[in-house]
Amino acid sequence: MDVAASYAMAPGKVILFGEHFVVSGNPAVAAAIRLRTTAYARLRMDGWVTISSKGLGVRVAYRDDELVVHGDGSKVKALNPLKAIVDEARRRFERKDGVDLHVSSEIPVASGLGSSASTAVSTAASLCKAYGAPFDKGIIMELASMAERMVHGRPSGIDHTVITLGGVIIYRPRGGFSSLSFPKFKLVIVNTGRLRSTGRLVAKVQEYLDRDPAVKKRMLSEANRITLEAVESLSRGDLEALGHLMYRNHELLRELGVSSRELDLIVEAARDHNALGAKLTGAGGGGCAIILPRRGSEAEISACMRDLGFEPFIVEVDEEGVVTGTLDEGGIPLEGWGDEG
Template sequence: AALGRLLEVDLSKEEIFRLAFESEKIVHGNPSGVDPAISTYGGILAYRRSMGIERLNVDADIPLVVGDTGIERVTGEMVSRVSKMRERYPSIIDRIMDAGGNIAALGVNALKSGDLETLGELMNINHALLYAIGVSSDEIERLVHAARRAGALGAKLTGAGGGGCIIALSRRLNLDRIAEAIRHAGGEAFITEMSLEGVRIEE
C-alpha cells in the first residue's frame, strides 16, 4: 500500500494482498498467505490457500491477549521441519493436518454463534496438534500455560511457531490477569481487539 502511494499507483485491496503474498514467498519460501490476507482485509476471515478468503460476520465480543516470546521465528525453518516430519510419518502427520482443518471449520461455527467456550477449547486442541508436529518451543509453552492458568478460555501459538507470539482468548474481566501472567512467565503482553479496517495509509 505504501509503495503504491509512493509510486502514485492506485491499488485495490486484492492487488495489495496479491503483491504482499508474492513478497512473503520471497522472504519465507512457502507461506500460507494468511498474514497478508488478515493485514490487508482486516476483520475476521476464514482463509484457505486453495479456496481463498471468506469474511465472517461475527457479532461476539472477542477480547484477546497477545503474548510475545521475544524470540524471532523463522517461517522457512518451521515449514521445513514439518515437511521432514511428514516424510518420516506421513500417515500420522496427514491425519494431524486433517484434524487441524476440522478444528478450523468448527472454530468458524463457534465464532459465528458467539460460543467462546467452544472456541477456546478448539484453540487448546489445535495448539496440542501444533506441539505434536514440532513447531512449539519451551518459551511458547510457558506463555500458553501461564495464560490458561490465569483464566484464558484458550491459548495457542500463532504464526509459524518456534518463537514469535501466542494468542489467548479471554472474558474481558480476565484480560489484565492473563496479561500479567504472560509477563511473569517472561513474555511481553498486549491486550487487543479485532480490527475491521484492514490496511490503511496514514499521512
C-alpha cells in the same frame, strides 16, 4: 512549496487456527489485529527515491544508477522488498516522480505477527495514495505480494490478504479466501522474544508428517476438524467453544514439535488463570502465543505474563484493514525526511 505527504496504516495479524497444516492442503483462519505499521510517502520532483525504516535505523537514496546509504549499511538488504514495491508502483502508474518513503511499526519482527506483510501493505497503500490512484485493495495486495515473495519465497498470501482486508478470514488452498463473521473479542498476545526461522520450521514439520502416512492422515484430519469447528464457533459467537479449540490446536502443534518451553509455559499459565483458550500462533519455535481471556481478565493475564518475563499486548480484531490519508501540513518531523542523496 511543500508537497502533502500521504500515509497508510496497516494492522498486524495472527493465525487463529491451521498453521503448518495449511501447507498440506488444510484450511487456516487468520485475524487482523490492532498493532499497526504506518508508511508515509511524499512525492518529489527531482527523481530521487529515499526509503527509510525507523526500526532498522537505515535510509537509502537512489536515482538511476546512484545509490547513497545513511545509517547501518548492513540493514540495506532488508529494504529491498520496499524498493521493489516503489519501483513497480512507479512503473504501473507511469510516474517518473521521486518519492520519500518512511516506515514505522509497532509490530515485533520475526514473531509471527505479520510484520513484513504489514510493512508491505502499508507501503503499497501509501504509494497508491501519493500517486492519486483509486483506493483499490486488490491493487494493494498485488503490490504487497511482490515484497512478500522476496521475504518468504512462496507464501500462501494469507498474511497480506487479512492485513489488507481486516477482520477474520479463512483460507482454503484450493478455494481461496473468504471473510468470516465473528463476535467482538480481545486477545492477549504474548511475545516470547525468541526469534525463529519460519522456513526451517515448515521444513521440519513436512519431514515429520511425511515419515508416517498414518500419523499424517490422523493429524491432518484432526487439524481440519478443529479449524472447521472454530469457524462454526465464530459464527455462533461461542467464545467458550472457540477457546477450547485453541487449547486442542496447541496440543496438536506440540505433537508436531513446533512448540517450545516458553510457549508451553504461556499456555499453561493462561489455563491456570482460567483463560478461555491459548495456543502458539504462526510457525512456533518461539515467536508469540495468543490467549483468549475471559472478558475483564485481560489486565490480570497480561500482568502474569509480564511477571513470567514475557512481553504481552492486549489487542482487538482490526475490522478495517489498511486505511490511508493525507498529512495536509506537507511533512512529518523525521530526521532526514526529504533529504536527497
